[in-house]
Amino acid sequence: MPRLTPPTHPRHARQLAALGERLRAARLRRKLTQAMVAERVGVTLPTIRKLESGDPSSSLATVIRVLQVLGLAQDIDALAAGDELGRALQDSELKRPRRRSKSPGGEDRS
Numbered sequence: 001m002p003r004l005t006p007p008t009h010p011r012h013a014r015q016l017a018a019l020g021e022r023l024r025a026a027r028l029r030r031k032l033t034q035a036m037v038a039e040r041v042g043v044t045l046p047t048i049r050k051l052e053s054g055d056p057s058s059s060l061a062t063v064i065r066v067l068q069v070l071g072l073a074q075d076i077d078a079l080a081a082g083d084e085l086g087r088a089l090q091d092s093e094l095k096r097p098r099r100r101s102k103s104p105g106g107e108d109r110s
Helices: 010-029 034-041 045-052 060-069 073-078 084-095
Strands: none
Touching (some): 034 045, 045 060, 060 073
């Protein structure tokens, strides 16, 4: 039975399609066929076709292996590397003063 893929938001579908197009362009610039990439990655030809068409069921592991075959593996390190929002959230937690807890009798427990 085939795995079910959850619905993909239209914006994410566009991002996946754009990634597939970039991978296809990189493959063609290297004069590699889909079959050659599939063999080197260790997947089937339909898997490469699905990846290049932006199919959301493609695994991240397959993307990484394709990037490796294309000599673009270092590009994966750029994903979520900056994370400015996450760092700001983390920093805001550090700046909060800790509240002292009081015992039931009203005395500080510190």
